[in-house]
Amino acid sequence: MARTGLATSLILANLAGPALAQNTPAAQEVQPVIQQGDGPDFLTRPFGAVRPLQSGIxxxxxxxxxxxxxxxxPKGVVGLDLDGVKVPLAEDGAFVIGFNRDAAALGVLTVSFADGEVATEPLAIEPRSWRRxxxxxxxxxGMPSEAFxxxxxxxxxxxxxxxxxxxDSPGWRQPFIWPAKGxxxxxxxxxxxxxxxxxxFHSGVDVAGPIGAPVVAPADGVVILAAQTPFSLEGNLLMIDHGMGLNSAFLHLSSIDVKDGDRVRQGxxxxxxxxxGRVTGPHLHWSMKWNDARxxxxxxxPPMGTQK
Structure with missing residues (x-):
């Protein structure tokens, strides 16, 4: 009998995104429902917070x-995909999945088993209210010039x-740390x-700091891009792959201390x-993607200031 699941109760590609205006009389600001930095660390939450899906995931x-x-x-699972996107599986069955900023209310996790059976698990994706x-x-x-x-x-x-x-970096398994303080x-x-x-929309998180303040790796990874010259928007751009389709980008750097292909360790x-690049002041812009999901x-x- 086929296994079936039930619903759980539960983007000109610009890495930087727009900077928010401050103290603008013409702007009305809507605060987010979730206060950023005060929420749970989703990578280190214990299992058991959410009931298992019917497929055993x-x-x-x-x-x-x-x-x-x-x-x-569970054992016997040989393939996963989320809305048609392949989800890499580690030998021990561990994986990560990500949901885009504008993900639809319902996703579908497809689970393939060694015996040929396939289960579909609908996933209810909780919405968030974004600051506008x-x-x-x-x-x-207007339209960018041809020279640009x-x-x-x-x-x-x-x-x-x-x-x-x-x-093959195992960084995706680690609890992440802030790459900069500020x-x-x-x-x-x-x-x-x-x-x-x-x-x-703003595609990452910005940390203000003085020029020359250190930026560290938030998790283990492999350097997949270290700009030789500043990019037009991102400036000195560094990208690190953490494995399993998860990567980080670090924008507007004053210097890059690693090179393409380097393996880096957390911290x-x-x-x-x-x-x-295109900035109004010194800061680090840190963005992340899992496959195409922001x-x-x-x-x-952890909340800024609590990290050791």
């Missing part, structure tokens, strides 16, 4: 927009190629609405905070 938290979850598959600024005037600017795009296209190709590089000046998912037209210095890095780390 276990997740350590309820699926949620912007979240990265840990999971385990409503601005009465239209956004400035002539420079930008090769950069986008390098970024896309880097994301296709998968390593004031959190920008949060994941925040967005400006210009005269009713939404701009791009190792990889660069320094800067103000390169992940909220701040859900994976």
């Amino acid at each position: 276990r997740l350590n938290a309820a699926p949620m927009q912007g979240a990265l979850l840990r999971g385990t598959a 600024e409503f601005i009465a005037v239209a956004a400035r600017g 795009m002539a420079r930008r296209r090769p950069e986008l190709e390098m970024i896309a190629a880097a994301r296709l590089r998968n390593s 004031r959190v000046s920008g949060i994941f998912g925040s967005q400006r609405i210009y005269a009713g037209e939404p701009g791009a 190792q210095q990889i660069g320094r905070i800067g103000a390169t 992940i909220d890095p701040q859900m994976l780390v």
Whole structure:
């Protein structure tokens, strides 16, 4: 008899995203329901917080927009995919899955077994309310110039190629740490609405700090891109693969201290905070992706200031 599951109760590619205006009289700010940095560390939550799915798959938290979850598959499971995207499985059955900032309310986890049976597990994905600024005037600017795009296209190709590089790093198994210390000046998912037209959402978390302040690896990984010259938007860009389709990008660095192909360890210095690229002041922009899903890095780390 086939195994079937029930629903649990439970993006011009710009890595940086827009900076939020501060103290703008024309802007109305809507606070997020989840206060960033005060929530649970989704990678270190114990199993048991969410009941097992009928296929035997276990997740350590309820699926949620912007979240990265840990999971385990029982013996006999030989394949997983989430909404048609392959989910890599470790030999011990461990895996991670991520949910995009704008993930739909329902996802489908397909579980393939060694005996040929296939189970489909509907996943109810919890929505989040994102911080928005409503601005009465239209956004400035227009279509990028051909001169800009002539420079930008090769950069986008390098970024896309880097994301296709998968390593055997075990960093995805680790509890993540903050890559820099400082004031959190920008949060994941925040967005400006210009005269009713939404701009791009902020794709990572910003940490303000002085130029030259150290940036460390938030988890083990392999360097998949270390910019030789500053990119037009990201400035000095560094990307690290943590394994299993999970990677981090670090933008606006003043210097990069590692090179392409290097293996880095959690806590190792990889660069320094800067103000390169399109910025209004020195800070680190840290963004994460699981495959094509944008992940909220701040859900994976302890509140700023509590990290040892």
